[in-house]
Amino acid sequence: MRTRPASLRLPPDLPRLARRATLPLALLLTVLLAGCGKDPAPFYQGYVEGDYVYVASSEAGRLDALSVKRGQQVSADAPLFTLDATRERAARDQASAQLAAATAQLQDIATGKRPPEVDVSRAQLAQAEAASRRSAAQLQRDNAQFRIGGIARAQLDDSREQAQSDAARVRELRAQLDVAALPGREDQRRAQAAQVDAARATLAQAEWTLAQKQLGAPAAGQVFDTMYRVGEWVPAGSPVVSLLPPGNIKVRFFVPETVVGSLKVGQQASLRCDGCGDPIPVRIDYVSNQAEYTPPVIDSRESRSKLVYMIEARPAQDVATRLHPGQPVEAMLQ
Known part of the structure; x- marks a missing residue:
């Protein structure tokens, strides 16, 4: 039987020593593998x-004022910019005056004649009534004179005609007073009311156009950029300020x-x-x-x-x- 050289002989407790050295290594590998198995959350x-919200005016004009700058935080309705509005203010004032004139004319139609005009008609009626009384009395005297043969029929006829004419004048002036108390005709009033509505719509349009010359922030946010400098001409619909709510x-x-x-x-x-x-x-x-x-x-x-x-x-x-x-x-x- 062959025997190993002494230098090559293994110690009898080598298997037990190997098992002791392998156990910590196995534990270390297990921990490492467990750590590698936990993948981080995917991203x-x-x-x-x-x-961005681009704020622009529907009207053109020179930029008179720029109330914000880039990077500024603004609240809702805070003023952003103002354009020259000389022409728009004049148009608003004209529309306001036209509305006032149309409204006054409608009120005048609804109230009939003015009091001084009614007083003139009353004075004319008083004069006509006095003349009618005189002519009626003259007619009575002429009738008596004609019955006794004191006047001719022609004079009696003249007196009768004068009395009838004076009475008709009284009826005319009384009718004029009644008409003076009445408002204007219904068709005329409706036509004038339509003129008032048209003038009111024109004023509303002029006020809206004027409001477009001074705009505020539609919402709170940051001013991201400004596109024009004061004094430059801004075309209609061109953004002046961009916001980022x-x-x-x-x-x-x-x-x-x-x-x-x-x-x-x-x-x-x-x-x-x-x-x-x-x-x-x-x-x-x-x-x-x-x-x-x-x-x-x-x-x-x-x-x-x-x-x-x-x-x-x-x-x-x-x-x-x-x-x-x-x-x-x-x-x-x-």
Whole structure:
């Protein structure tokens, strides 16, 4: 039987020593493998975007005053800019005067003649009544004289005609007084009322045009930019100030084709970005149904994994100011 050289002989307790050395190594590998098995939460790259509000006037004019500057925070209805309004103020004053004239004319038609005019008619009636009384008395005397043959029939006829004429004049003036107390004809009043409505509409239009020369902020937000300087001519419809309200700040990030099917509008997510501090909660309000990138061949599962879909989410307004358009972010789904 062969024997090993002394230098090659193994100690009899080698198996036990090997087992003792292997046990800590196995424990170390187990811990390392367990640590490698915990994958971090997946995140998706994206960026911040803003829906700007461009404030413009419907009227052209020279920029007289610019009340804000870039980066300034403004409240709702805060004045932004003023355009020259000399022509618009003159048009407003003219429309106001025309409305006053039309209203006065309508009131005049509704009230009949003025009191002095009515007094003149009453005086004329008094004169006519006196003349009628005199002619009636003369007619009575002439009738008595004619019966005794003191006057000719021709003189009696003249007296009768004069009495009838004076009585007719009295009836005429009384009728004129009754007419003077009446308002204008109904058709005339309706026509004048329509003139008043037209003048009132013209004044409203002039006031609206004048108001377009001085605009305020439609909502609270940050002044992102100003496009004109004081003294420059601003064409109609050209924006002078751009605003970014907190509610118009949104985030766009992209998820793979394997994830988009599980997302829905209203789902919560959170954002991380450099210098933002704590994660910012957002709410998904749009899930695109169109891929941002389509490879030439989409037959294989590997090709489909290249598809990405755009997701839009909005933060709450109280934390939206921590985000800035163009800023890169990392989105984590919940």
